[in-house]
Amino acid sequence: MDIVNNQKMLTASRSEKNRVRLSQVRDRICEAGVLVLTAISALIIVFIFLFILNRAWEIFKVNGLGFILNKGFDQQLSNAYYASAESPQWIFGALGLLIGTLTTTLGALIIAIPMGLGTAIVITELAPSWMKTFLQSVVRLLASIPSIVFGLLGLMIIVPFILNNFVNVDMQIKYINFFQLTGHSMLAGVIVLSIMITPIIIALSVDAINAVPKKFKEASLALGLSHWRTIVKVILPAAKSGIIAGIILGTGRAIGEAIALSMVSGGVGNIPNPAHGPVFFLTPVLTLASAIVNKSEAMSTPTIEAALFACGVVLLITSTTLSLLTKIVEIIVKRGEGIE
Amino acid sequence: MFKSYSGQFLSWFASSLTIAACLGIIIYVFVMGYKSLNLNFIFTEPNPTQDESMVGGISTPIAGTLLLTAIGTLLAFPWALGTAIYLSEYAKKNIITQLFRLGIDVLAGVPTIVIAIFGVAIFSNPFFGFLSSKVEVEGVSKVFGKSFFVAGITMAIMILPFVIKTCEEAIKSVPDSYREGSLAMGASKWYTIIKIVIPSASNGIIAAIVLGMGRIIGDTAIVVLTLGATIRMTGLQPWWTPDNWISTLQNTGSTLTTYIYHMSPAGYGNMPEKAFGASLVLIVVIILLNLMTDFLVSNKKITKED
Numbered sequence: 001m002d003i004v005n006n007q008k009m010l011t012a013s014r015s016e017k018n019r020v021r022l023s024q025v026r027d028r029i030c031e032a033g034v035l036v037l038t039a040i041s042a043l044i045i046v047f048i049f050l051f052i053l054n055r056a057w058e059i060f061k062v063n064g065l066g067f068i069l070n071k072g073f074d075q076q077l078s079n080a081y082y083a084s085a086e087s088p089q090w091i092f093g094a095l096g097l098l099i100g101t102l103t104t105t106l107g108a109l110i111i112a113i114p115m116g117l118g119t120a121i122v123i124t125e126l127a128p129s130w131m132k133t134f135l136q137s138v139v140r141l142l143a144s145i146p147s148i149v150f151g152l153l154g155l156m157i158i159v160p161f162i163l164n165n166f167v168n169v170d171m172q173i174k175y176i177n178f179f180q181l182t183g184h185s186m187l188a189g190v191i192v193l194s195i196m197i198t199p200i201i202i203a204l205s206v207d208a209i210n211a212v213p214k215k216f217k218e219a220s221l222a223l224g225l226s227h228w229r230t231i232v233k234v235i236l237p238a239a240k241s242g243i244i245a246g247i248i249l250g251t252g253r254a255i256g257e258a259i260a261l262s263m264v265s266g267g268v269g270n271i272p273n274p275a276h277g278p279v280f281f282l283t284p285v286l287t288l289a290s291a292i293v294n295k296s297e298a299m300s301t302p303t304i305e306a307a308l309f310a311c312g313v314v315l316l317i318t319s320t321t322l323s324l325l326t327k328i329v330e331i332i333v334k335r336g337e338g339i340e
Numbered sequence: 341m342f343k344s345y346s347g348q349f350l351s352w353f354a355s356s357l358t359i360a361a362c363l364g365i366i367i368y369v370f371v372m373g374y375k376s377l378n379l380n381f382i383f384t385e386p387n388p389t390q391d392e393s394m395v396g397g398i399s400t401p402i403a404g405t406l407l408l409t410a411i412g413t414l415l416a417f418p419w420a421l422g423t424a425i426y427l428s429e430y431a432k433k434n435i436i437t438q439l440f441r442l443g444i445d446v447l448a449g450v451p452t453i454v455i456a457i458f459g460v461a462i463f464s465n466p467f468f469g470f471l472s473s474k475v476e477v478e479g480v481s482k483v484f485g486k487s488f489f490v491a492g493i494t495m496a497i498m499i500l501p502f503v504i505k506t507c508e509e510a511i512k513s514v515p516d517s518y519r520e521g522s523l524a525m526g527a528s529k530w531y532t533i534i535k536i537v538i539p540s541a542s543n544g545i546i547a548a549i550v551l552g553m554g555r556i557i558g559d560t561a562i563v564v565l566t567l568g569a570t571i572r573m574t575g576l577q578p579w580w581t582p583d584n585w586i587s588t589l590q591n592t593g594s595t596l597t598t599y600i601y602h603m604s605p606a607g608y609g610n611m612p613e614k615a616f617g618a619s620l621v622l623i624v625v626i627i628l629l630n631l632m633t634d635f636l637v638s639n640k641k642i643t644k645e646d
Contacts, residue, residue, distance in 0.1 A: 027530040031430055037422035038431075041500055042443030048450065051461040118354025126351060135355065137634065142362040144626050146558030148597045149619050152604050153365060156372075156612055195361050202358070228344040249449075256451020259560040259597075263606040289453045289561075296565055299460075312457045316450060323449040327442075 045320075052316060056309035062090040067310055071095040073269040073286075077295060080303040092307040094314070096269030100186070100285035103272055104265065105254040107190035108197055112250060115194070116201030117236075117243070123202070124209040125231055136206070143199035151260035154192040159183040159264055166282060179270050179284050186272055187281040189265035193257060197250035204249060208242020209235060241333035245326050252322045255289065256315060262290035288315050366623060373620030376613045382621070386599065388571045388609070395611060398618050400573050401599035403580070404488070405557055407588075408567070408595055411492025412556045416499050417549055421538075423500075424507035429533055448501035456565040459494030460485060463566070472590055486568040488589040494566050498559065499552035506551055510544020511537060547636040554629045557622070560597040568592030571602055571609075596622045 059067060070093025080089040123135050163183030172181045212235050220230040236243070266284020269291070274280050286294065288311045298304045384397035423444070431437040463471055464485030472487035514537050522532040538545070573579040574591040594602070596618050601607050603615035 023528045023531070027528050030530045031426075034422040034426035034430065037419055038426040038440055041419065041423045041447075041504060042440040044497060044500070045443050045447045045450070047462075048447075048454070048458045051458055052454070055457075055461050114350070115354045115358060118351035119358045121351045122355040126348065127355075135359065137630075138359050138362045141366075141627065141630055142358065144554055144558065144630055145362075145365060146560070146597060146622060146626065148558075148560045148600050149365070149369065149623065151606070152600055152612075152615055152619055153368065155605055157368070198358060198361075226344055228347055232347065252449050252451070256453060258451070258453040259564070259601065263601075263604065289451055292453050292457060293561060293564055309457060309461070312454045315454050319449045319451055319454070320446050323446045327445070 049316060052309055052312045056306055056313045058090060058303075059092055059306045059310040060313075063092060067092060067094055068098055068314060069093065069095055071269075071271060073097055073291070073307075077298070077304060077307070080307070081298055081301055083303070088303045090303055090306075092303075092310065094269075094288065094291075094307075094311060096271050097286055097288045097291050097311065098314070099271050100265070100269060101255055101287040101289070103186055103285065104189040104193055104261065104287055105251060107186065108193035108254045109247070109251060111190065111194035112198045112201055113247060116198045116246070116250070117205060119198070119202045120205035120209060120243075121231060121236075123206050125227070125235070139199045139202050139206075142195075143203060147196065147257060147260045150192050150196055151263035154188055154260060154264035158188045158191050159185075162188055162282065166278075171279065171282075175276070175279060178273075178276075179266075179268060181279070181282055182266070182284070184264060184266035184284050185282045186265060186285045189261050189285065189287075190281075192260050192264050193254045196257065196260065197254050200250045200253055201243075201246045204246025205239065205243045208239035208246070211242065212238040241330050244329050244333075248322050248326050248329070252319050255287075255318055255322075257287075258289035258293045261287050262293045265290065267294050369616060369619050369623055372613065372616035373618075376617035377620055381614075381617055386571045386594075390609075395609070395614065398596065398599055398614075398621065400571075400579075401594045401596045401618065402621070404567070404573070404593040405595040405597075407488050407593075408492055408495060408563070409553050409556045411488065411589075412495035412499060413549055413553055415493060415496035416503055416552055419496070420500055420503035420548070420552075421507055421545065423504045424511055425533055425538075427504070428508050428511040429529070429537070444501045444504055447497075448505070451561075452498055452559055453561040453565075455494060455498045456562040458497070459490055459562065459566040463490040463493075470590075484568075486566055486592050488567065488591070488593060491563060491567040494562050495556045495559065498562060499555050502555065503548045503552045506548035507541075507545050510541040510548065513544065514540045543636045547633045550629050550633050550636070554626060557595075557625060557629075558597065560601060563595050563598045564601065567595070567598070570594060571599065 063070070073092060073094050073096050076089065076092050080092070083089040119135070119139070123132055123139070127135060160183060162185060163181075166187075167181045167183060175181060216234050216238055217230055220234040221227070225233065265286065267286055267290070268284045269286040270283050272280045272283040272285060276283070291311055292308045295304065295308060299308060381397040382402065383399050385399050386396045386401065387394050389395055427437070427440070431440070462468065464483050466483050468485075468490075469483040471489040471493075473484045518536050518540055519532055522536045523529070527535070568574075570592045571594050573588055573593045578584070579588045579593075600615045600618045600622070603609040603611050603618065605612060609615075
C-alpha cells in the first residue's frame with residue numbers, strides 16, 4: 001500500500017517537473033518567436049532601401065547628383081519611351097519634380113501651421129468641454145478621409161474655381177509657350193495638401209499641449225498673466241517638441257502624397273518662375289511622389305522604371321531624414337529643458 | 341489687450357475653417373453621391389465603357405476592398421501583435437531594442453507610394469511568381485507582379501508600424517499588478533501574456549486592427565501600382581465561386597479607391613457622379629470605423645477605472 005502510494009507521488013512529481021520544463025521550453029520558443037517577428041519588422045525598412053536602390057542604381061550611376069540638379073524630366077521621359085531597345089536613354093534630371101515637391105509642401109505648411117495651431121489652442125484651452133469632444137471627433141474624421149476623396153473634390157471644386165476666377169484667356173495666350181493654364185496648378189495642390197495635413201498638426205499639437213503639466217499654467221495665472229499670454233508664453237513653448245513633431249509628420253505626409261496631387265497639380269514638371277508674378281502660383285507642377293503614379297503606365301520601359309525608382313529613393317531618403325529629425329528635436333528639447 | 345483679442349479671434353477663425361472644411365467635404369459628397377446611390381449601383385459589376393447605361397455599379401470594387409482588407413489585416417495583425425508583445429514585455433533597454441524601434445519608426449514615416457514601388461520591385465521577381473500571374477514568352481518567364489496577394493502583402497507592410505504602435509500602447513496600459521498577480525500564482529511569463537495581458541488589452545488591440553483596416557480601405561497608391569487597378573476582376577469567371585478563388589486572388593481587380601480614381605475626370609471613365617457615389621460609400625465606411633474606434637477606446641477607459 002505504502003509502496004504504491006510512494007510510486008504515485010514519484011510519478012506525480014516527475015510529471016509535474018516535466019510540465020514545468022515543458023512550459024519553460026515553450027516560453028523560450030515563444031520569446032524567440034516574437035523576437036524574430038520584431039527583427040523582421042525592423043529590417044523591412046532596410047529591405048526597402050536595398051531593393052529600391054538596386055532598381056534605381058543605373059540612374060544614379062549615369063546621372064550622379066545630376067538626377068536632382070538637372071531639369072527636363074518630361075522631355076527625357078518621352079525620349080526614353082521612344083528610344084530603341086539598343087540605345088536606351090538613361091539621362092534623367094528631376095529638378096523640376098523636386099521643386100514641385102518643395103513648393104507645394106512649403107505652401108501647404110504656410111497655410112496648415114497657423115490653422116493647425118489655432119485649432120489646437122481652441123480645442124485644448126478656449127473651447128467649452130462639450131465642444132472639445134465634438135471638435136476632436138471632427139478632426140479625427142478629417143484625418144481619416146482617404147486622399148482619393150480629397151483628390152476628387154480638388155478636381156471637381158478647386159480646379160474649376162481657380163480656372164474661372166484667376167485665369168483668363170489673355171493669360172492663357174501669354175503663357176502658352178511655357179505651359180497651359182487649366183486650373184491644374186500648384187495653388188490647387190497647395191490647397192488640397194493643406195487641408196490634408198492640418199488634422200495631423202492639430203492632433204499632435206493637442207496631445208503635446210495636453211501633456212504640459214497643469215502647474216505651469218496655474219503658476220503663470222497666479223503671477224497675473226492673462227489666459228492668452230499664458231497660452232502664448234508658457235503653454236506653447238512647453239509643448240514645443242510635440243508641436244514640431246506634428247509639423248514634421250505633416251511635412252512627411254505632404255511630401256509623400258501621390259494620388260491627390262497627381263489629380264490636381266497638373267502632371268507636368270514645370271519649374272515655377274517667380275518672374276511670372278501671380279502666375280507663379282498657377283503653374284502646373286509635378287511632385288516626386290505623384291510622378292510615380294502619373295507615369296507608372298510607362299513602367300514597362302526599363303529606363304523609365306529605373307527613373308521612377310530613383311524618385312522613390314529621393315523620397316525614401318527625405319522621409320528617413322524627417323523621421324530622424326523628429327527624434328533629434330525630441331532629444332534637444334528635452335536636454336534644453338533639463339527634463340530627463 | 342488688442343493683441344490678445346486678435347490672437348483668440350484668429351484661433352477661433354482657424355478652428356471654424358477646419359470644421360467647415362470637414363463638414364463641407366462630407367456634406368458635398370453626400371449631396372453629390374446620393375443621386376447615384378441605390379441597390380442596383382451597389383450590387384452590379386462595373387463595365388469599362390463610356391456608355392452611361394452600361395457602366396454598372398461597384399460590386400467588384402467593394403469586393404476588392406473587402407478582399408484586400410482581409411488579406412492585409414490577417415497578415416499584419418499576428419505579426420504586429422508579436423512585435424508589440426516583444427517590445428513591451430521582453431525587450432530590454434539596450435541599443436538593439438533602440439535600433440528595432442528606430443527601424444519601425446522610420447518605416448512609419450515612409451510614404452505609401454514608396455512602399456508601393458517596393459512591392460512592385462519585390463513581387464515582379466520570378467521567385468514570387470506563384471503570387472501573381474506568370475507569362476512564358478520564348479522560354480523567358482515574366483512575372484506580372486500585380487495581384488490581390490501582392491497588394492495585400494504590401495498593404496500589410498504599410499499598416500504594420502501603426503498597428504504595432506497602437507497594440508504596444510494598449511499592452512502598456514495594462515497595470516503591472518495584473519502581471520504580478522499572475523506571476524505570483526506560478527504562471528509562466530508567456531502564459532501571463534496570453535491569458536492575462538492580451539485579454540485585458542483586447543479593446544485597444546481591436547482598435548489597432550480597426551485603425552489598420554481604415555488605412556487599407558483608404559489607400560490608393562498601393563492599389564494603383566500593385567493591384568493593377570483594372571475595373572473588373574480578371575481571374576477565371578465567375579470570380580466569386582469557391583473553385584476560382586485562387587485565380588481571383590492571383591489576378592487583378594479594383595477597390596473603391598481606384599474605382600473613384602478611374603471614374604474621376606483624371607481617369608479613363610470620367611463619370612464624376614459615379615465617382616461621388618463610390619466616395620459616399622467609402623466615407624460612410626470610414627465614419628463607421630471611426631465610431632467603432634471611439635466606442636472601443638471609451639470602453640477601455642471604463643474598464644481601467646474599475
